[in-house]
Amino acid sequence: MRWVCKVMQRTSTQAGGLNGCTPIESVTGETTDILEYLDFGFYDSVWYHEKVLERDYRVVGWVSRIVLEV
């Protein structure tokens, strides 16, 4: 739900008199940066690294959320 909200905030729309502007842009006044959303979609299968007993393993996982605050 949170992912869908973030994507909808960054999707241009004609609703509400926005005239093709994104909702988040109409609030902040700044052009939306969608770089974080280009690489992976929600629930995409990914490899990540995990160390077990000082050995590096490549483990499969699923993207659940993007940490934008970092």
Place this chain on the structure above:
Amino acid sequence: MSYYVLTGKCTVISRTTIQQVTNLELQVNSNKLLYKEFDQEVRRILGEEEPQQDIGDKPSPEDWAEFKEFDEDFQEEFSNIVSKYDIKEADDEFTLEVFNDTYLNMELALPSGDGAQPAFARVTKRLRDTNGLPIGTAHDNPILDSCCMKSSTKMVTSRQWRQMQLLRTFLRRLMQKIIVTFSLMRSLITVPMGRKLCNNTRF
């Protein structure tokens, strides 16, 4: 930038370096087994049962053959074709006249040279190519249309008309600025009592 990743143990971890699983890797049996185990684990944690299978839902059209052949209600609802022979196909009635310009025969009132009386005009024709199709498409803004209007005095295009309007606006604003400048100069050389220092100054 970092990502929250859902692991196979249904825990969420944060990772800055992740890599997309390619389509080739998705077809490997060991990876397929991983996904299957993960789906089962998620389903167990969420308390969901196995999804309902298609058995009994009659997914293939062959399952409906008996209804299609013998059931009248089914035939009326799904095999009914609405057709009237007196209504012709759209392609049969197509003529080039459907592309007629909406401005054809429209009367216009254009300001004339002196501006006192407007000059009336009428849209006479639509420019077409060798195939009879109209050249260009109408713009939403009528001022920006490039249609040809026949005036009582001469032929003017909308582009020429736009240029005339711009020139008139420019000259009007220029005259206003000149008048304001002269008024300021006049007030500067007028004494407070109202007597002018130079009476024969002309503006």
